[in-house]
Amino acid sequence: MIDGAIVDIAVTDGVISSITGARDPKADAASSAHSIDAQHNLLIPGLVDLHTHLRQPGKEGAETVLTGSQAAVLGGFTAVSAMANTSPVADTAGVVEQVARLGREAGLCDVFPIGAVTVGLEGKALAELSAMAQSQAGVRVFSDDGHCVHDPLIMRRALEYVKAFGGVIAQHAQEPRLTEGAQMNEGVVSSRLGLTGWPAAAEEAIIARDILLAQHVQSRLHICHLTTKGGVELVRWAKAQGINVTAEVTPHHLLLTDESANGYDAVFKVNPPLRTNEDVLALRAGLADGTIDIVATDHAPHSSDSKECEWDVAAFGMLGLETALSVVAEAMISTGKMDWATLVTRMSSAPALIGGYTDHGTIAVGSRANLAIIDTEALWEVDRNRQASKSKNTPFHGRTLPVKVMHTIFNGTHVVSNGELTGMKYE
Amino acid sequence: MRHLLSIDDLSLDQVHVLLDTAKELAHVTSGPNKKLPTLRGKTIVNLFFEDSTRTRLSFEAAAKKLSADVINFTAKGSSVSKGESLKDTAQTIEALGADLMVVRHHASGAPRILANSGWIQSQIVNAGDGTAGHPSQALLDAFTIAKRAHSGSYDFNGLNVAIVGDILHSRVARSNVSLLTKMGASVTLVAPATLMPLGAESWGARISYSLDEVISDSDVVMMLRVQSERMKNSFFPSEREYARDYGLGTSRLPQMKPEAIIMHPGPMNRGLEISGAAADSAASVVLDQVRNGVHMRMSILYTLLGGSLASVSTQSGEGGAK
Numbered sequence: 001m002i003d004g005a006i007v008d009i010a011v012t013d014g015v016i017s018s019i020t021g022a023r024d025p026k027a028d029a030a031s032s033a034h035s036i037d038a039q040h041n042l043l044i045p046g047l048v049d050l051h052t053h054l055r056q057p058g059k060e061g062a063e064t065v066l067t068g069s070q071a072a073v074l075g076g077f078t079a080v081s082a083m084a085n086t087s088p089v090a091d092t093a094g095v096v097e098q099v100a101r102l103g104r105e106a107g108l109c110d111v112f113p114i115g116a117v118t119v120g121l122e123g124k125a126l127a128e129l130s131a132m133a134q135s136q137a138g139v140r141v142f143s144d145d146g147h148c149v150h151d152p153l154i155m156r157r158a159l160e161y162v163k164a165f166g167g168v169i170a171q172h173a174q175e176p177r178l179t180e181g182a183q184m185n186e187g188v189v190s191s192r193l194g195l196t197g198w199p200a201a202a203e204e205a206i207i208a209r210d211i212l213l214a215q216h217v218q219s220r221l222h223i224c225h226l227t228t229k230g231g232v233e234l235v236r237w238a239k240a241q242g243i244n245v246t247a248e249v250t251p252h253h254l255l256l257t258d259e260s261a262n263g264y265d266a267v268f269k270v271n272p273p274l275r276t277n278e279d280v281l282a283l284r285a286g287l288a289d290g291t292i293d294i295v296a297t298d299h300a301p302h303s304s305d306s307k308e309c310e311w312d313v314a315a316f317g318m319l320g321l322e323t324a325l326s327v328v329a330e331a332m333i334s335t336g337k338m339d340w341a342t343l344v345t346r347m348s349s350a351p352a353l354i355g356g357y358t359d360h361g362t363i364a365v366g367s368r369a370n371l372a373i374i375d376t377e378a379l380w381e382v383d384r385n386r387q388a389s390k391s392k393n394t395p396f397h398g399r400t401l402p403v404k405v406m407h408t409i410f411n412g413t414h415v416v417s418n419g420e421l422t423g424m425k426y427e
Numbered sequence: 428m429r430h431l432l433s434i435d436d437l438s439l440d441q442v443h444v445l446l447d448t449a450k451e452l453a454h455v456t457s458g459p460n461k462k463l464p465t466l467r468g469k470t471i472v473n474l475f476f477e478d479s480t481r482t483r484l485s486f487e488a489a490a491k492k493l494s495a496d497v498i499n500f501t502a503k504g505s506s507v508s509k510g511e512s513l514k515d516t517a518q519t520i521e522a523l524g525a526d527l528m529v530v531r532h533h534a535s536g537a538p539r540i541l542a543n544s545g546w547i548q549s550q551i552v553n554a555g556d557g558t559a560g561h562p563s564q565a566l567l568d569a570f571t572i573a574k575r576a577h578s579g580s581y582d583f584n585g586l587n588v589a590i591v592g593d594i595l596h597s598r599v600a601r602s603n604v605s606l607l608t609k610m611g612a613s614v615t616l617v618a619p620a621t622l623m624p625l626g627a628e629s630w631g632a633r634i635s636y637s638l639d640e641v642i643s644d645s646d647v648v649m650m651l652r653v654q655s656e657r658m659k660n661s662f663f664p665s666e667r668e669y670a671r672d673y674g675l676g677t678s679r680l681p682q683m684k685p686e687a688i689i690m691h692p693g694p695m696n697r698g699l700e701i702s703g704a705a706a707d708s709a710a711s712v713v714l715d716q717v718r719n720g721v722h723m724r725m726s727i728l729y730t731l732l733g734g735s736l737a738s739v740s741t742q743s744g745e746g747g748a749k
Contacts, residue, residue, distance in 0.1 A: 190624075190625075191625060194535035199625075263536075305512065309512055310537045311534060311535065312533075
């Protein structure tokens with residue numbers, strides 16, 4: 001079902017070969033080598049994640065490109081973007097090509113490496129951005145995510161430099177001095193819990209600065225994981241000026257608030273931190289009206305050792321791939337803030353456009369068959385012990401969420417069927 | 428009551444039971460028989476991840492007066508990056524045979540994590556966690572205030588309490604605001620704005636940046652320790668300026684009500700937040716706090732480990748522990 005109409009889609013050699021009005025399902029089954037009857041479900045282009053931590057190379061105990069790909073397709077994604085904060089850091093052509101190769105070997109979805117902006121994510125010297133762009137990985141998105149490119153001159157240079165090959169700098173906006181030792185959103189809850197505060201201004205100051213820099217050098221800026229009402233206002237202003245800025249929000253920042261920290265359970269510790277309900281409402285409004293262009297998961301697997309400890313020493317980050325669609329549906333569709341067509345834009349076609357992932361985000365004759373089929377009526381309970389990710393740090397464990405991913409098709413290969421991995425892969 | 432993690436978890440009735448029990452235990456152990464057999468056979472572990480000789484000695488004295496066995500464990504640095512994890516340490520200590528752990532930790536929330544994680548079954552008493560809370564200190568402070576400034580009454584309506592100093596980094600301030608306002612007192616926090624947490628206005632206390640505006644109305648002036656290293660992070664420009672604006676100096680003493688008391692959780696920085704004259708004045712109840720601390724901690728251990736007030740008291744009408 002697309003836009004309420006029941007259609008038949010034929011796929012030949014990984015490419016959509018026809019889209020027609022529904023015929024007799026029995027005839028389909030007879031004429032086709034492999035068919036899926038999904039007339040009661042919704043067909044959408046495969047989801048695209050612009051912000052994914054796959055942890056390989058270096059932290060294979062938390063996640064690998066393979067397990068991350070499995071989590072991705074179970075969540076309806078057909079493309080993910082592997083963040084650069086691996087060990088070694090993805091700051092050379094060699095590392096990004098290695099990650100891309102691991103993605104091809106997994107064969108479940110496209111794995112697009114993101115390159116580091118600076119050498120070793122240290123914020124001091126530009127990494128070889130052009131070499132990464134010209135590598136077989138064809139990197140176009142660069143980010144020091146986990147760290148802010150805080151030196152204004154380095155940020156300016158990076159924004160300028162990537163213009164030569166149509167790149168974009170994805171900024172992790174966090175002013176370092178204002179967030180020394182910071183543990184959670186600074187406000188009423190942090191003051192009561194005695195956890196060091198992370199002011200909204202520390203995020204917004206960098207967003208404001210980088211918007212002005214992007215305007216000045218006429219380049220493309222992408223703001224990672226926006227979390228504050230003030231940040232939404234800044235991006236809204238920038239867009240009104242015609243500045244080339246895009247922004248993302250994570251599913252968890254659309255649903256959870258800093259009150260989650262009340263029990264000191266470090267599964268709720270994340271960078272940037274969960275904010276207030278007022279911020280959540282502003283993020284939802286921004287996503288609905290397009291100020292925020294996309295949803296990105298910031299899928300951040302961590303081993304249990306890094307989470308089963310004091311809040312202060314726990315790692316930042318949450319799983320996202322397997323719950324993203326459901327969480328966004330809960331925050332945006334169930335609340336009546338957004339329709340399905342807009343959700344698909346925010347989670348598939350818009351991120352594909354920002355990343356330059358031309359094989360994703362559309363359902364049309366001649367385009368690659370990267371598709372998901374979802375049951376919009378289903379409810380399911382999140383179980384951290386029944387996920388494909390190697391890690392268990394989902395903040396939604398035990399929560400009942402709407403919408404289930406039934407099938408995922410990657411380049412015509414049926415990689416998820418009835419919510420389970422089929423074992424097939426695209427070669 | 429299984430654990431004592433935070434004042435916020437306590438009902439007013441539970442607070443009254445703890446205060447009554449402390450009073451009875453103080454009375455019973457004031458005679459020739461200084462030790463009670465009540466907790467014989469129980470093992471209490473003082474699990475201290477942060478130096479605090481005073482609090483540890485106070486809990487140790489309390490446990491021994493109730494005939495419990497005491498094991499002291501001091502571990503510095505507990506993060507996964509610096510050796511043994513909190514989980515491993517706690518499970519190891521429990522395997523030694525602990526019934527109750529008195530936990531002091533530099534990380535806010537660590538005692539609550541130990542109580543709720545399911546790693547161990549021991550009962551937990553929070554002996555100070557990060558900048559979050561120090562419930563036994565607040566209880567002993569309330570006990571001291573009731574005795575010295577309020578003729579034994581637990582109804583603190585009409586009582587004005589000023590808490591002065593480094594509120595931002597103070598677990599004592601947080602627990603005291605929670606407890607004293609619960610008991611009816613009007614609490615005013617006094618600090619330079621750099622040492623006042625954003626959001627503190629939600630705690631139910633008034634906020635002031637001027638000690639001089641507050642001091643003359645206060646029945647209780649509670650001074651907090653200010654660490655001079657805060658100066659390095661630009662919380663205030665110099666010790667001299669801090670002492671002049673927020674210290675309880677000799678010149679401020681005459682502004683106090685004649686019957687007002689001076690409190691300090693210790694250790695004191697004489698000459699910084701409190702002058703020698705103030706610390707040694709008749710208004711100072713600092714040593715009373717230390718004495719009452721032992722009785723309050725006896726009450727906490729006694730109540731949590733299943734002691735009943737009726738068994739030590741021949742006069743109290745209150746029921747057993749809740």
